[in-house]
Amino acid sequence: MARQPNKETLLDWYRQMVLIRRFEERCAELYQQGLIGGFLHLYIGPEATGVGAVAALREQDHVITAYRDHGIALARGLDVNRVMAEMLGKRTGVSGGKGGSMHLADRDLHMWGGYGIVGGHLPLAAGIALAAKYQGKDEVVVALMGDGSTNIGYFHESLNLSAVWDLPVVWLVENNQYGMGTAVGRASGAVEIVNKANAYCCGADGHGMLQGPRVDGMDVMAVYDAISEAAEHARKYGPVLVESLTYRLEGHSMGDPQRYRTKEEVESFQTKGPIGRFRALLSDKYKGVESALDRIDEEALKAVDDAVEFAKNSPDPTYDDLVSHVYVD
Amino acid sequence: MADKVITIREALSAALREEMQRDERVFIMGEEVGVWGGTYAVTRGFIDEFGEKRVRDTPISEMVIAGAAVGAAMAGLRPIAEIMTINFAFLALDAIVNHAAKVRYMFNGQFTVPLVIRTTTGGGKQLGATHSHAPEVIFAHFPGLYVGVPGTAYDAKGMLKASIRDDNPVLFVEHSTMLQRRAAVPEDPDFVLPIGKSDVKRRGKDVTIVTYGKGLEWSMTAADTLSKDGIEAEIVDLRWLRPLDLEPVFESFKKTNRCVVVEESLPMFNIGAEVAAQIQQEMFDYMDAPVKRVSAMDIPLPYSREIELMALPSAEKVVAAVKELV
Numbered sequence: 001m002a003r004q005p006n007k008e009t010l011l012d013w014y015r016q017m018v019l020i021r022r023f024e025e026r027c028a029e030l031y032q033q034g035l036i037g038g039f040l041h042l043y044i045g046p047e048a049t050g051v052g053a054v055a056a057l058r059e060q061d062h063v064i065t066a067y068r069d070h071g072i073a074l075a076r077g078l079d080v081n082r083v084m085a086e087m088l089g090k091r092t093g094v095s096g097g098k099g100g101s102m103h104l105a106d107r108d109l110h111m112w113g114g115y116g117i118v119g120g121h122l123p124l125a126a127g128i129a130l131a132a133k134y135q136g137k138d139e140v141v142v143a144l145m146g147d148g149s150t151n152i153g154y155f156h157e158s159l160n161l162s163a164v165w166d167l168p169v170v171w172l173v174e175n176n177q178y179g180m181g182t183a184v185g186r187a188s189g190a191v192e193i194v195n196k197a198n199a200y201c202c203g204a205d206g207h208g209m210l211q212g213p214r215v216d217g218m219d220v221m222a223v224y225d226a227i228s229e230a231a232e233h234a235r236k237y238g239p240v241l242v243e244s245l246t247y248r249l250e251g252h253s254m255g256d257p258q259r260y261r262t263k264e265e266v267e268s269f270q271t272k273g274p275i276g277r278f279r280a281l282l283s284d285k286y287k288g289v290e291s292a293l294d295r296i297d298e299e300a301l302k303a304v305d306d307a308v309e310f311a312k313n314s315p316d317p318t319y320d321d322l323v324s325h326v327y328v329d
Numbered sequence: 330m331a332d333k334v335i336t337i338r339e340a341l342s343a344a345l346r347e348e349m350q351r352d353e354r355v356f357i358m359g360e361e362v363g364v365w366g367g368t369y370a371v372t373r374g375f376i377d378e379f380g381e382k383r384v385r386d387t388p389i390s391e392m393v394i395a396g397a398a399v400g401a402a403m404a405g406l407r408p409i410a411e412i413m414t415i416n417f418a419f420l421a422l423d424a425i426v427n428h429a430a431k432v433r434y435m436f437n438g439q440f441t442v443p444l445v446i447r448t449t450t451g452g453g454k455q456l457g458a459t460h461s462h463a464p465e466v467i468f469a470h471f472p473g474l475y476v477g478v479p480g481t482a483y484d485a486k487g488m489l490k491a492s493i494r495d496d497n498p499v500l501f502v503e504h505s506t507m508l509q510r511r512a513a514v515p516e517d518p519d520f521v522l523p524i525g526k527s528d529v530k531r532r533g534k535d536v537t538i539v540t541y542g543k544g545l546e547w548s549m550t551a552a553d554t555l556s557k558d559g560i561e562a563e564i565v566d567l568r569w570l571r572p573l574d575l576e577p578v579f580e581s582f583k584k585t586n587r588c589v590v591v592e593e594s595l596p597m598f599n600i601g602a603e604v605a606a607q608i609q610q611e612m613f614d615y616m617d618a619p620v621k622r623v624s625a626m627d628i629p630l631p632y633s634r635e636i637e638l639m640a641l642p643s644a645e646k647v648v649a650a651v652k653e654l655v
């Protein structure tokens with residue numbers, strides 16, 4: 001059973017979700033102003049999935065994800081100033097301004113990065129899990145991915161290998177119903193993605209992929225419980241596939257005309273957003289908590305303001321940065 | 330410790346065994362590396378000696394072989410991932426090019442990828458168009474990766490050991506028709522060769538032949554023939570396509586003023602193109618003739634013996650190319 005989070009922990013999850021939301025809103029503005037370049041994939045809508053999943057991990061565990069990575073990075077505790085600096089391509093950024101929005105990592109926090117190639121990080125997750133197991137460490141990897149990436153070869157090869165080798169990986173599909181503009185049902189033979197686990201289960205001695213739950217990805221508590229349980233299984237036995245049902249409230253990336261869905265559909269999810277829902281739950285559970293939540297809201301805004309200040313005042317990378325770290329010298 | 334005459338296959342096995350004995354973090358993964366003993370028998374007996382933990386048979390999954398090896402390397406192990414033949418590395422191209430070669434740079438030095446991907450290359454065995462590529466030059470295009478192609482047993486051992494000990498990702502390419510070639514090789518477990526150093530394999534004054542891998546064999550045979558006609562070829566074996574060390578080529582060219590590049594690659598965008606460009610850039614004042622290239626013909630390799638050989642380079646083609654120059 002998952003550790004039951006106390007009030008302080010729950011408020012911290014709320015803080016993280018609000019921080020992510022404010023951070024992403026600000027990124028959108030900075031993109032419009034031309035201060036952020038490249039592709040920008042916002043994590044507005046799925047905050048509860050990222051925060052709940054990361055909360056279920058221990059410090060020594062590992063997180064890896066795709067390019068929609070800002071929320072995961074912030075949930076894992078990457079410095080908000082340095083994440084914003086990376087957005088602005090500054091030398092103080094978490095990846096020195098060389099990775100950009102899609103490539104946020106912090107080795108020390110076991111955040112192994114965001115990755116821009118759909119599915120490209122999934123075999124890396126298997127390898128990180130192999131290293132943990134090989135070295136006899138009691139660690140698990142949570143590998144987040146989009147629904148669209150479950151149709152790519154990397155997904156199948158990685159899940160299969162993790163099943164054959166009993167690797168401690170929680171494969172977590174963030175099913176936000178679309179891969180760019182293609183709805184899940186138009187791209188995936190299995191519409192309930194979690195059923196794909198069955199293809200890699202079970203060997204003669206019962207080993208192989210465990211089919212985990214389809215969890216309400218807009219409910220941070222539910223995600224936390226599901227991933228806590230999955231991580232426990234992964235630590236003891238091997239891989240699990242979990243599907244989180246979520247929704248992105250913004251376009252795929254900036255400038256997405258969103259011809260593939262209706263305004264009404266988006267609005268229907270807006271009212272079910274994970275932050276408002278969690279706030280209501282907290283208000284219900286703890287009498288008089290509103291003032292604390294308001295304070296958290298203000299602090300999040302301030303943290304993002306400060307991060308933008310920090311990023312704007314940071315130096316650009318230099319020629320030396322351009323040419324460094326191609327190889328180990 | 331003395332030298333011993335062994336085959337390239339034995340040299341590779343010795344290098345792997347010694348490095349696995351030396352460092353617990355080194356392990357092998359790939360198709361048929363364990364129970365089968367390696368498709369080219371390089372890892373025969375390894376699974377008994379080192380166990381299944383360190384000699385890991387994988388499913389037929391090139392994408393995850395390469396990608397999981399990258400992840401394991403990032404997380405502190407020193408994988409030797411085997412891709413049965415380089416033809417199948419095309420399936421792993423993304424993992425090799427985008428992740429093995431780039432995660433260090435992209436995340437500003439936070440990650441290290443001490444990885445060796447071993448594979449075999451080359452045509453000439455009547456395996457048809459899909460199984461006869463020699464495309465190592467494609468991989469040499471990308472910064473972040475090293476590409477080594479040994480042409481002798483001596484180099485095979487020293488270069489492979491160096492690759493395993495190095496902290497950068499290396500694509501290590503062995504020629505599938507050369508595994509039985511013999512040479513004297515040091516038995517000293519600390520024999521390693523530097524990464525990115527070419528080697529002059531034959532001294533001569535009349536023409537510089539630049540080559541690597543199987544090209545070394547064609548070139549050495551050609552040089553013997555040419556010598557009978559009074560033409561002495563100097564042969565520079567690049568050994569590494571990246572880092573590419575052309576210093577010995579330039580030194581040689583100052584003396585010979587002529588150059589032929591010999592390789593099994595296809596003729597367009599190959600190593601010869603790069604060497605010719607660099608000679609033209611650096612050695613313009615020394616040039617007495619255009620740089621000539623001997624490579625495979627610009628077609629897919631066919632099955633039938635005679636026409637397959639027709640499409641590949643040969644010692645005779647090297648002789649003919651040199652004679653056009655001198």
Ligand SMILES: Cc1ncc(C[n+]2csc(CCOP(=O)(O)OP(=O)(O)O)c2C)c(N)n1
Nearest residue numbers: 068116117118146147148149176178179180
């Ligand atoms: C191998 C590859 N093919 C195509 C793309 C272009 N692309 C980027 S994101 C994306 C959609 C992925 O959808 P999903 O996995 O559901 O993630 P989401 O964006 O919904 O979070 C595509 C096709 C890519 N980055 N990599």
Ligand SMILES: [Mg+2]
Nearest residue numbers: 146147178179
């Ligand atoms: Mg999606």
